[in-house]
Amino acid sequence: MAKEVGKVFAYYSKIEVAAIKLTGELRVGDKITVKGATTDFEQVVSSMQSEHKKVEKAKKGDSIGIKVKDKVRPNDIVYKE
Structure with missing residues (x-):
């Protein structure tokens, strides 16, 4: 069951980075949606x-x-498996 762990507040297209405010814990290696x-x-x-x-x-x-593989937008929700 996926759990909400954050919300995107900015996206930097030149470097393909999402800025996320966390509402839960996140680790390198975690699978996110x-x-x-x-x-x-x-x-x-x-x-x-x-x-x-x-x-x-x-x-x-x-x-x-x-670093994200696709474009994200402010207020997109990040879930962890």
Whole structure:
């Protein structure tokens, strides 16, 4: 069962990075699904940054950046399997 773990608040198309405010814990290696009005894809978190530093995990309340394989939009929801 997928659980909501965050919401996209920005997307940087040149570097294909989604900025996400977490509502749950997320780790490198987790399988996520991003869903929105026109967004719907799955991927594995291959790397994550917080405060411009690479991190292996992040917790509720953190703002993180992750590389995404497709375009995302503000308010898209991030789910973890």
